[in-house]
Amino acid sequence: MSEFDPKTTALLDRLAPATAAGPEAWAYVVTRPEERRWCRLTRRRALVLALAVAALAAATAAGGVHGLVTRYFPGAAHEAPLDIRREFKQILSQSTIEGVREVTWLDQRAIRRVAHFSTPRGPYDFYVAPLTRPGSLCTLTVEGQTTVVDQWCNHPPAGRRYGVIALAQVEPGVWTVAGRTPAGAPIGSVTVRFEDDTETVAARGPGWFVYLVDPARLRPGHRPVGVDITRTDGTRLRRFDFFPGCIRQLPEDVHGVSTSCDGQP
């Protein structure tokens, strides 16, 4: 563009380098809730806010509700902070799978913050850690952005490139569907199917996908029943099925204990 001389062009290119990669998948945008801003606390808004707080307090006391997923994050950005990486490395260094230390497969730089959700216990960040072992994926639930409160890994049989899709309860009432895909696969979308014949698009990054189950989808008749992985040309690449009956509310005192309902690889 003629109005920009070479030096100015160099400065601007340095400031925000051109990148071939665009923003994340469209699915992130359509699933992202709006950030509501309360610019002025009018009398009416104050009343609504007070009623909402009272309703939430009552529901929390009854133990009958948890917060919704507030947002998903793009996969390319949001690397895990150093202390999370170190803590997870420490956790993995203490466990073995078939005689091999899990930490062997950890690439700390691949850990990504992918979602944020809230419960009556407080807000949590949700991370995925695609391991270098094909098909293996770990997830981390992090409290206060610094402490791993729950960790769950999935290792499919050797030779499988897709991770077993699983449903895991990461917090009471908060279920996830997560899985591993080959990084180079021509995947167009990953959709979660439900008992009521509806479906939704899972958040996706390089080599993984994740969906935090909407609380309304935990009721019998509406629960997840499987995952479809579709090619960029719209044809189906893989189908996985769950047994939805394993989705159930666990008692409050099993906080931090994961439950999983593996799908068929």
Place this chain on the structure above:
Amino acid sequence: MTDALAIDPPAADATLEAIEGVYRSRGAAFLRVATAITGDAAAAHDSVQEGFALAIRHRSRYRGDGPLEAWIWRLVVNAARSTRRRRAPVPTADAGDHAGPAPADVTELRALVAKLPERQRLAVFLRYYADLDYAAIGTALGIRTGTVSATLAAGIRSLRRMAEEVEL
């Protein structure tokens, strides 16, 4: 004007498909402008998402009196500005999958460019990174097209002076 991008003519309404079309065809430009505004690749991703999420939810408010893309630019630019105000300054990282910390001179450049008046800075970003024409820049920034020319010229002049003072 110029070799700037001629964006789509006004659409009758902002359908989900039309908004998705803008996202898919112009996503990289949105990301680059947001990176320049926020100074951080992760925050830029967030701002672009936020802007488009707002466009989806408030699409009924789009009146079709200007190009859809320019209307979305306004939402994304405002989201990026809000993000920048909310965040403490952080070193930038490129958008790569394993981005490392930014070199110090980029941080210095950012601080230097931040000295420009905001309107001038944004006009330059939209012109250079997104290749928008004056009318679209005016819509995105909420200023008259006639004002864009002077704002842009002043911004470019100041940047040129800065570029001559620093070692790139």
